[in-house]
Amino acid sequence: MKFTTRFAPSPTGPLHLGHAYSALLAYDLAVRNSGTFLLRIEDIDQSRSRQHWEDQIYDDLTWLGLTWPRPVLRQFDRMPLYRQALNRLWSQGLLYPCTCNRKDIAAAASAPQEGFPLHGPDGVIYPGTCREKWTHQVQSAIPEDVALRLNMSEALRRIAKDATGLRFHETGAGPDGATGWIDLSDEQMLHGVGDVVLARRGMGTSYHLSVVLDDAAQNISHVVRGQDLFDATGIHVVLQRLLGGETPTYHHHPLIRDDTGKRLAKRDDARAIAKYRAEGATPEDVRAMVGL
Structure with missing residues (x-):
């Protein structure tokens, strides 16, 4: 490349x-x-x-x-392509609708299990309220006017079939100075990241989904960005694996x-x-x- x-x-x-x-x-x-x-x-x-x-x-x-x-590529012009990716993940049972607002999430997450962090790279770690609600309900089409979350547990189960594991190569440095090959554990993704939003209500997509699809479409070999996005890279690696894209090299720089x-x-x-x-x-x- x-x-x-x-x-x-x-x-x-x-x-x-x-x-x-x-x-x-x-x-x-x-x-x-x-x-x-x-x-x-x-x-x-x-x-x-x-x-x-x-x-x-x-x-x-x-x-x-x-x-x-x-x-110049403009993301708003690519909304139909983001929708196609969401339909693909939905048909595989990897997404679920979420009707919680920020107040609901903060209240449900106010007493997290011992040892679990409250905040992750996507904000307050979602406690799974709507995941449990929708587990046994079958939807033929993506519901409208709701947020769509990735079922991280199910996503990791699918990825586990591939023995290569979750990892990315860092040529800059994470907030803790991490560099070289960075390995991501299931524990880290489940309890340090959680079920992230892949389509926001009224927006039709999210930063995480669009950035992964756009980097793939433009054949980006090296992603250069601030250290504040280092922890979000695990989300992007998961989506790359689920959607069949390659993982670029990352270079996170100081802010x-x-x-x-x-x-x-x-x-x-x-x-x-x-x-x-x-x-x-x-x-x-x-x-x-x-x-x-």
Whole structure:
């Protein structure tokens, strides 16, 4: 597989220094390995996505000196393909509908079993309320207007038929410095991750499902992203195995933080690339700011 990286921002706010670091790192890795750098627009959340933020993404990245093939893949255009994947998983008995809201989940998970963490990479670990409810009910079609969760226990049982196990190769470093081959245990996936949402109510998909399908469609060989997504990689490996895709190499990088040590978010307009540009900074200045 050709060395291919990608940068996949959401058009829901201005790009900040953290985005610049991730995009530049992915771009530099591709150039250094005679590969390809791709840009992808993750706009599945249509309630928050705005065209002017998407236009700003193109403008900021071009100013930084990045180039990429056109046209750019936009997730909203791929909704029918996400639906096909959901239908496939549903027909295999790997999904179940969930009608719980955040308050329901927090209440049910307020007294977890001893030794089980309360939070995982997808938020509060789901206590399985609707899984038990739907276990003995047969549905011919996916119900509408509900969330769809992956039955992690059943997913792992299917994957267990393959002796290779769950693992991925890390060339960056996880939050605890982990690198090299990372092995994932069933215990970790069941009790540290749980039944994650693969289609959110009113959205039709989720970050986890769409990112796995898009990386496969674009033949991404190396996923470059922040350490905050390291723990979510297990979810993606499970989906890759279930949907027959290859697992790329992952490179998780440190996060860019503010002066108090807090990681940057899109609400941190003071760190926006556009602000530095307006103040006269150069692309080389931005590279220096993020340690490149």
